[in-house]
Amino acid sequence: MDLTRDSASSLRIRVVTDGRAGIQNQALGLAEAVQRLRPAEIEICRIGWRPAFDRWPSALKQPWMRDPASDPVLPPDGVPWPDIWIATGRASLPLSLRAATAGPGRPFVVQTQDPRWQTDRFDLVVAPEHDGLSGANVVSILGSPHRITPARIAEAVAAFADRLDPLPHPRVAVLIGGRSASHDLPPDHATRLADQIAEAVAAVGGSVMVTLSRRTPPEAEAILRQRLESVPGWVWYGQGDNPYFAFLGAADHVLVTEDSANMAAEAASTGRPVHLLPMVARKAGSKFDRLREALITRGLVRPFDGTFDGTFDGLASTTPLAETDRAARLLLARYDAWRA
Structure with a gap:
């Protein structure tokens, strides 16, 4: 207690x-x-x-x-x-x-x-x-209630400054979920996602800050780690203090898989451009499809198209979600x- x-x-x-x-x-x-x-x-x-x-x-x-x-x-x-x-x-x-x-x-x-x-x-x-x-x-x-606030993420960024400050911009937070009742992340899909992320970040000379979920299948986790470790950045291995809040605070862009209402809402609360990474659907018409469409319709996220052009409809960021x-x-x- x-x-x-x-x-x-x-x-x-x-x-x-x-x-x-x-x-x-x-x-x-x-x-x-x-x-x-x-x-x-x-x-x-x-x-x-x-x-x-x-x-x-x-x-x-x-x-x-x-x-x-x-x-x-x-x-x-x-x-x-x-x-x-x-x-x-x-x-x-x-x-x-x-x-x-x-x-x-x-x-x-x-x-x-x-x-x-x-x-x-x-x-x-x-x-x-x-x-x-x-x-x-x-x-x-x-989305769901969460603990993300400007003060909390600023504090987290300061706590991890020694690891984050050397990373080149644009910094891309990559938040990976995993298998659930509605979505899956099989090895071939993980390979495509990892290669697309690596190519997009390399094209702009940026870096990645990667965190994975307990739901990430081991095969997919191994592929993502292997293919993204060659990109400048930080792939968190789950050891030591969790830099999740710091990644959100330090990011110029956020990539988040579409399977998690929590991660999508938290990312949208930062005001950074948020890009949704597709997952393999296990069930059509799931509630996550409704969340995805609501976030897109309100201009809070957009599907990842493999580029970071720095804008969402001409803006460098979006209005933070404050639900x-x-x-x-x-x-x-x-x-x-x-x-x-």
Whole structure:
């Protein structure tokens, strides 16, 4: 359990997830956006379930089934609840519902992503627009909540200055996802992508800053590393501090595979030109297709055409996507009305 405190805190926010970075960053990013608007204390709780019960339906899970290593999320008798509860992911759902139905003194319960379970029982659901979720308690945003802010990426760039400063411009951040229910990255496709990226960067005398996902297939990862290591830059091997935020901050262009709502939204929040790298579709008409079209239609990204001409419709950058901040403002308005 981690605490992020503000000396003049007036709100107590509990963030509840299974601790995986991509999941936790959604709830934490929303909590931090609230904290930027109003003094608050953020408590980070990581929860899990005993292996025998992990795959059980949420409706059947009981608190005693939690993994003993989990943080104590539900307060014991006599201990007050937080003011706001923000949770993300399937593992959090049974506990979020208990918080939402706890009676007097309970927290304002916010679930990010589509819970796909008793959605109307939560006080607020912050869901990606491409999920198509609707309801009186639903706020739809383009992409997912995240932790990207100008201050955070500037701090990260400074922390990695010794590695980044020598890299020639234009610097191209390359954010690679991997296999999912909707997309795949087979070896032949990875080869084509790597060669196209290498040729485009070489043509402008630039450099790459490459990070891969846990979902990147090993064969594709090996191909990308081998073919992009000959390009000036930095291919991060997953060792040491993660330079992901620094790559976004130092980039003149961002390349991101189209399989990740998180990475696409985070890249679009920087104001840099963002280019979508195609993946092999495993399922036609997926929600990621809807996200892709929304990002393109709003001028936030464009499909990668193998060039870096420095412009998006004549501009060197785009208007940063600020959906996390918008969601935080709406959350506080709903919270204030709920408390009134």
